[in-house]
Amino acid sequence: MDLEQTGRQGDRLTQVQVLKGQLHKAMSEKSQLETQHREQFRELYQANKEVKQLGEHLGKEVEDKKKAEKQLEQVKKDKELLQNEFDSKVKVLKSQLHDATQEKSVVVERYQERIKELEIANKLAAGKVSEIKLLTQEIDELETKLQESSDLISKREEQLLDAQNRASESNTLKDELDRAREEKDKMQKELDSAKEQKRDALEKDDDPLVEGEKTEKTDAKMKEKKSEGMLSKLRRRITGGKKKSPETSPSDQAASTKAELSGSTAGSETGMSTSGAEPKPIGGTEYIGRNNPLSGKHGGQKWTLQILGSWDSGTEPGQFNAPRGLAWHGYQLVICDTENHRIQILNKNKVVIEIIRFDGQFDKEFRPWDVAITPDGHFFIADIGNNQIIICDQNKKIIQIIPQSADIEVRSITVMAAFIFVTDSKGKSLIKYNIKDGKLVARVSDQFSNPHSVMATSNNHLLVSDTDKHVIHVLDSDLNFLNSYHNDRLKSPQGLDVDSHGNIYICTKESEWSCGIVKLRSDGQLDCVLFEGGLYYPEFIAVNDDITTTIAVTGRWPLSYPSNHQIRVFSVST
Structure with missing residues (x-):
């Protein structure tokens, strides 16, 4: 029992020592940990201090940053x-x-227009200079001929004096010559009196000559011719049978004939001058006189006439050469100069400012x-030269061509919305085309x-003039017939146009004259008849009533007068 207790105490002492060692070790570790802590x-x-900083x-x-953001x-x-x-x-x-560019464009356009006008004026001046030179030459020649005649x-x-001194026959011949001269002077006075009576009759709008005056005038002419013949015979006898040089050369006679034709024919190169009026050059403007076929007020208005071309x-x-279709674009008049293969554009003063040509661009002539x-x-x-429709932009550049089949020949053209008719x-x-693809829509x-x-x-x-039926057909845009206009004055209608009020102007032809x-x-419904009997075969017409009504007409003369390449422009007198 004692041994057992002694052993136990020894074990406890051993454990105590071990625990002391562990405690010492723990204390050492604690001391190290405290040092580390x-x-x-x-x-x-230090870190907190640095963090604070x-x-x-x-x-x-x-x-x-806030300041920078602000x-x-x-x-x-x-x-x-x-x-x-x-x-x-x-x-x-x-x-x-933009304003400056527009002003520049306007100035450039005016400048270019002025340049073209000056070029045309220079050409006209050059022509006038040539005419003056020719006239000067003619005057010199006439002065030479006058000297020769003198x-x-x-x-x-001298021969007459010699003949008078030769024989009594010469004295007789001289007396006959004097009597013939007196008779001629008398007949000339009678003829002048007849002409004066005719002029007075024309001014009174009466019959120019009564029957007795016509007979008197004819007798006067016969007597004048007779006296002229006697004078010629006497001159030949006095001068030894030599003929006197004619007072008028063939060229002068031809010029005189042409002048008489121009003065007596309406629409001639005198600018449609009236009886007794002073002739005016082509392109001039004049009031339509009462003796002219275009006289009086038409539709309650008086018109003036301007002739373009010759x-x-x-x-x-x-x-121009056979002008046909024409149209107004603002104040500009656009004319198809068909046989010159071009289109001429005239400004409001009727001066050419642009010419459109397409030389060499097609197989045939334009x-x-x-x-x-x-x-x-x-x-x-x-x-019609290439059987096609040409579409041009505002700069007159071709943007599209619509070819026509061989069984189509376009006579007139108009545009409405997205379609061509x-x-x-x-x-x-009547044919309808789509502008976008150029395809035929209806016919x-x-x-x-x-x-x-x-x-x-x-x-x-759509308004369509039917020449043989003497009517104006009215159709809608789908080519359905709606109505027809006709009256007794609507004979063989051809060209037509419409003003801004819907009034319709139509070229008509009852007969050749x-x-x-x-x-x-x-x-x-009929409103009025304009210029009846004063136009010949009017074919195309264009009306512009932006400020005052202006009508431009192209046409042709009858076969007996084939030379006519003019455009007549009528304007309401203001």
Whole structure:
């Protein structure tokens, strides 16, 4: 029992020692840990100190950032204000540039127009200089001939004196010569009196000569011829049988004949001068006088006439060769100069400012027959030389060509919305094309006999003149017949046009010498007849009533007067 207790105590002592060793070891480890904790505390303190410093520094940076953001926001506002101010100034500058560009375009256009006018004026001046030179030469020649005639008269007087001194027969011949001269003077006075009576009769609008006066005039002419014959015989006897040189050369006689024809024919190169009126040059403007076939007030208005071109064809600007279709584009008059293979554009003063040609661009020569112009300035041209429709932009550049089949020949053309409408002289029909693809949309012919011209109206209707039926057909845009206008004055209608009020102007032809322009109201009722009997075969017409009503007409004379290449422009007198 004692041994057992002693063993147990020994074990306990051993455990105590072990525990002491462990306690000592733990105390050592605690001391090490405390040392480490102190170091870590110092490090943590230092770190906290650094964190505090960093926090203070970060706070400064945050404040700086806020200040920077405020500055940036102010800069953005300033930038936006500057941008708005810049945009405003740019807009103003662009507007000023646009205005300046437009003004420049107008100035350039006026300058170019003035240059063209000066070129034409220079050509006319050159022509006038040539005419003056020719006239000067003619005057010199006439002065030479006058001198020769004076010398010849002197010789004849000497021969007469010799003949008077030769024999009594010469005295008898001289007496006969004096009597013949007295008789001739008497007859000349009678003839002058008859002419004066005729002039007085014309001024009173009476019959120019009564029957007795006609007989008196005829007798006077016969006596004058008889006295002239006697004088010629006496001169030949006195001068030894030599003939006196004719007072008028053949060329002068031809010129005189041409002058008489010009003075007596309406629409001649005298500018349609009236009886007793002073002749005016081609292209001049005059009031229509009471003795002229175009006299009086028509439709309650008085008109003036201006003739463009000349009797004979020409290739210079302002001259024409068989002009056909024509149209107004604003104040500009566009004319198809068909056989000169061009289109001439004239300004409001009727001066050529532009010529459209397409030389060498097609297989055959360009022959414009009619033209239609949209408000935005696109040209639609019927070219019968190549059997096609040409579409040009505002700069007169080709943008599209619509070829025609062989069984179609366009006579007239108009445009409405997105479609082209043409009359066909071969198929006696009206045809509708789509502008976008150029395809034929519709074609009608059953109610036409000889369709000539087609014109679109403001209410989307089509007017077609039917020459052989003497009517104006009314159709809708789908080529459905709606109505027909006809009256006793609507004979063989050809060209037609519509003014801004819907009034219809139609070229008519009752006979070779009875043609004119019929004006219908928008409902097709007759309004008045313009220029009856004063036009010959008017074929195409264009009406412009932007300020005052102006009518331009092309046409041809009868076969007996084939030379006529003129355009007549009638305007309401203001």
